[in-house]
Amino acid sequence: MKAWLVSSEMPYVPVSVTMSGLPFPENRQSDDLRLFLPFIIDDNLTVVAVWTKGRNDEAFGYMGQFWKYLQIHRKDLSGSKIVILGDFNSNVRWDKPDRWWNHSDVVAELNEMGFESQYHRGFNEEQGSETRPTFFLQRNLQKSYHIDYVFTSSDLTEKSTLQIGQHDDWMSISDHVPLMVSVNS
Template sequence: MRIISWNANGKFREKFPFILNEDADIYVIQECENPEISNSDEYIEFASNYYWVGENQYYGLGIFAKNNVKLELMDLDAKGLRYFIPVNVNDDFNLLGVWTNPDMDGTKTSYYPKEITKYYEEHKDSGFFNEDMIICGDFNCDVRLKGSHAKNVCEVIEKLSECGLVDIYIYIYHQLTGEKEGEETKPTFYMYRHLDKPYHVDYIFMSSDKIKDLEICDADKWLHLSDHVPLIFEI
């Protein structure tokens, strides 16, 4: 199965044909429109099998799948945490789509990863979190930002390791290059779309024996569409 996670940076109804060229089974898209309010027939057709969450109808989190993929929304209360979509896929594994977006005035950068640890703590005993699951999306965090932010990123990694989940980028590239958290040489985000402002804020967590392939797409192909590049992986 092929899965893509991408922050489309808005106007996904116009951009989805580009990501369709990558031919995935599931698309986890951040900053996308709610298909219910769209007047694009093509976008509505693309979103025939999906779940979406958000308050701004033009900037939410969506999981979209081919029609032969079964998505079942799990009954987990987000407790006001933003944004998470928990689904079961094909009665086979759980998938958690993530776009951390704290609902706070004057949100500090350090708070973003806390959304994930809070969601985990709320639901770790529900059975949803397990070693067969996948978590992916825009976490809005990078250990290179240092201080309390870096500490909170490390807390996310530590918490998710309790159920056997690892940062797949670090797992794969550490084997090849020795890269560690905060030393990633393949950015996923370019602030203001500037190549000299690279960060690694998009993540995939799963069991290391589940991944078959991972691609962090190239900036020169995607920066005309978004400040993030897609993460494409196969399981």
């Protein structure tokens, strides 16, 4: 399988993505944890792609799904050269105090594990105070939210840079703009 990484020097750089022998040998999937995809790039970088969703019949909606995944794979995610990225459909603004797995708690747990949000590091903004949205409900500029994230392990934090796509360039394709991370080895 081929994928593309975006770089400022060359707009699209082909890389090989290893999809067999996923990085977590016991990649446990269940009905409520079905939208997580761990893969390895160039036998060097482990990536976990995330898409959390909400449904009325789920006890663990949105960030709760990632919290549950994190509990199962905490040991797998304790290594180096790891990127966790995707559509978390979550923001600290929607935290509910009666949940132990709200956005703030999960981000704090990631920080304890050595992960940092590339957006918040790069733009020096606090969780919940984002000035650059990643999602536009009904593709409307007036209904914008920051719900997509890239977290990197501590060994990659300073070696990584993040760019965010512009609304006008992407709204004909998606209601999200892409987060493009460059990791310099």
